[in-house]
Amino acid sequence: MAEAYDFRAVERAWQERWESDRIFDAPAHTAREKYYVLEMLPYPSGDLHVGHAKNYTLGDAIARMMRMLGYDVLHPMGWDAFGLPAENAAIQRGIDPATWTRSNIANMERQLRLMGTSYDWSREIATCDPEYYRWNQWLFLRLYEHGIAYRREAPVNWCPRDRTVLANEQVIDGRCWRCNTLVERRNLAQWFLKITAYADRLLADLDRLSGWPERTRTMQRNWIGRSEGVVFSFCVDGVDEKIDVFTTRVDTLFGATFLAIAAEHPIVPALKSVISKKHAAEIDAFAESLGSKSELERTSLMEKSGLFTGAYAINPLSRERIPIWVTNYVLAEYGTGAVMGVPAHDERDFDFARKHGLPIAQVIVPHEGSEAAAPLTQACVEDGRLIASGDFTGMSSARAREAVAERLTALDIGRKSVNYRLRDWLISRQRYWGTPIPIVFCDRCGEVPVPDEQLPVLLPPGAPITGEGSPLAQLPDFVNASCPRCGGAARRETDTMDTFFESSWYYLRYLSPHDARAPWDREDATRWMNVDQYIGGAEHAVLHLLYSRFFYKFFHDRDWVGGDDEPFARLFHQGFVLHDGEKMSKSRGNVVGIDETAERNGVDAMRLFLLYVTPPEDTSDWTAEGISGRVRFINRLWRLCIPFAGPEPPDVHAIPAVENADERALLRAVGIAARSAVDETHSRRFHFNTTIAKFDELLNAMSALLRSTPESPALGYAAHALPLLVAPFAPHIAEELWQRFGHATSVHLERYLVPHESTLAPEETTLVVQVNGKIRARLAVPAGMTQAEALALALADPRVRAQLDGKEPRKHYYVADKLLNLVV
């Protein structure tokens, strides 16, 4: 009876050995090609489950494949360690955020090691280390110097539950992305990063990111939301004021029947001089009623409400006098906060006009010569021909857009303009567990940046974390500072940075994680950047991935990094792992943890299952039956290979001479498996589910040969090759077998098996013979037959002859070694 495989002992022993030998540290500069593979750095929430494991297993398999294919691989790991959950733990359980975070990091690091991942731990970072956030502050100051970081008062998203402001990207359907609370609007002085200055490049360069999923690029395009149009002015009748509007459909200008403005529009006070007291009071009440409402209530009502101001605007070209309305559907923060209402050609304006009985004037018809359809039953938003539009009548929409823009420009009341949906990135957070913003407010000098030599501005211990107000603002020793410029009394900024600030550049810190002089070394950055393969969840499609692109372009413009100005060459989103069809969550009690899975099934089986069950981008389901198949595979692999253990290492590349078909089939199975692993890696498809299926076929071929020809040398060849083949996917059993075969060095430092052409080419194949597209015969034939030979063979087959019924085929189609289709 052969020795059984003890996965617990083997897995632990090799993890310790790899760690002490440091075999996965990224190599110093060599002539070989580099490959930087990176998984999104995790938030240290406490425990890893198999959903996380899917992400890290995929990244690890890629890193290990590329290493064995001869690349210098950089595969680092770190911790996105600042953030709200640590503070919530402090509020709920009185634990210091630093202590909570550190213990979670220790636990999750243990779990990543338990998974047998091949990280270069010498480069590990945690963003809550002063050594890290010092450079956060340094980068903030550089952004400040270049006018990218700035402070202003603005209406912002305020989460009443988390008691902090949020970036636009963190508000989802009007709710806080973390706690799902309805977000309120408040006017506060806050720090912003001018990401809008990069809007055009962030948009244009998406076209170059062919290694990114198309849907992610589309989401970023939509988020940036570029639209080209015209800004021009309406005069207000009876007041020396103008109202600017932005439109993408200036061709519909003659169809404007009202002017719609946001309740917060700055023109409102001026209008009060020309309207009745009653109107003014009503407007105030309307604005009041909107002001207290959350963004969701204001905008998702679908119900368009509004109020006539009593004032009129003059259409600059038609000279028509149109009423000015205050509405809830015009956004104060987008464009100019005012729009021309063209109900005939805009759905929103149409709804509003119908509701309030405003006139609808059609100025576009579908084709030249077609009549205005009166009355319109819906807005007609397509381009067409202009009617009733003065000099522009008869023009196409496209031509009219140019011509009207030119006229407005010539009259000096308008110009072409581009607007973005993207807003500047709000980074202030009124929270404790984050990077302090390195700014001091001095009564005499105003806003003063902390000098570089005074960095880091340390996060002080012992702040009162209660969920009430800003913790840092309640620490006098922190708040009170002297002005770096004049030395006088000053106050420190007490807001901390959005944690997405840290994660926008961490991939550069891995390159020189202990550099005390700079956030990263330019030479290291030139060698390793950009990230060749980035792996993470699709939930970051706009947030982290847009911010990182923005930061990297800023760095590139300063010449702090060479090469391309995009940080991530290729991006892969792994799918979720469900458990029995449901999302894993603590409240459902269906979380499958790493520790219990490693203990019960072994890590190699877990890794294989996660890669095998679906293609990596698909949602997969964790089932107890499913992983049992991979446990069986591991045991079967062991039983089939261990009899070939011996003290002398075999030459794994020497292909034995064989005689029968089963033997050739096994040699071919080895080659096919190797080719699959290499193809899935090089194609960047990473569908290792099919590769692992080839490993199954390889074991099946071994079993078959063991029955038919138990003395075949092909069995030893396959056994000795298998550790190499499975090493990237099931690294522990691969190493154990490799060492039992007498090799002195790690299998993970070997080159991957190169399939030999002679084993791959089958000498016999099945020729499928069709008559009129239906299969009538399968013939075993030698490979490489000519068309004439195949035809003769097919015509000799009785089943084919029966179908032909004495007729001659009119035509035939031949696919070499595969198929012959006869048409009668």
Add this chain to the structure above:
RNA sequence: GGGCAAGUGGCGGAAUGGCAGACGCGCUGGACUUAGAAUCCAGUGGGGUAACCCGUCAGAGUUCAAAUCUCUGCUUGCCCACCA
């Protein structure tokens, strides 16, 4: 409402114009066993004794040949949703 992706056995999936269902799970039968577990072997889309017929969401089309390409519809998933 708009955009994108997908729909294949009991289940996860394979096949990207050329043998539909590789591989695994589950299930059925057999071997081994006092018995079970484990392991090994055989079978497993539907109909039919069989020859054969049917079959990749539904319907149409292109093609010698369609799960794969085109159109229409249905369903599911994800994203966006007053951005003028």
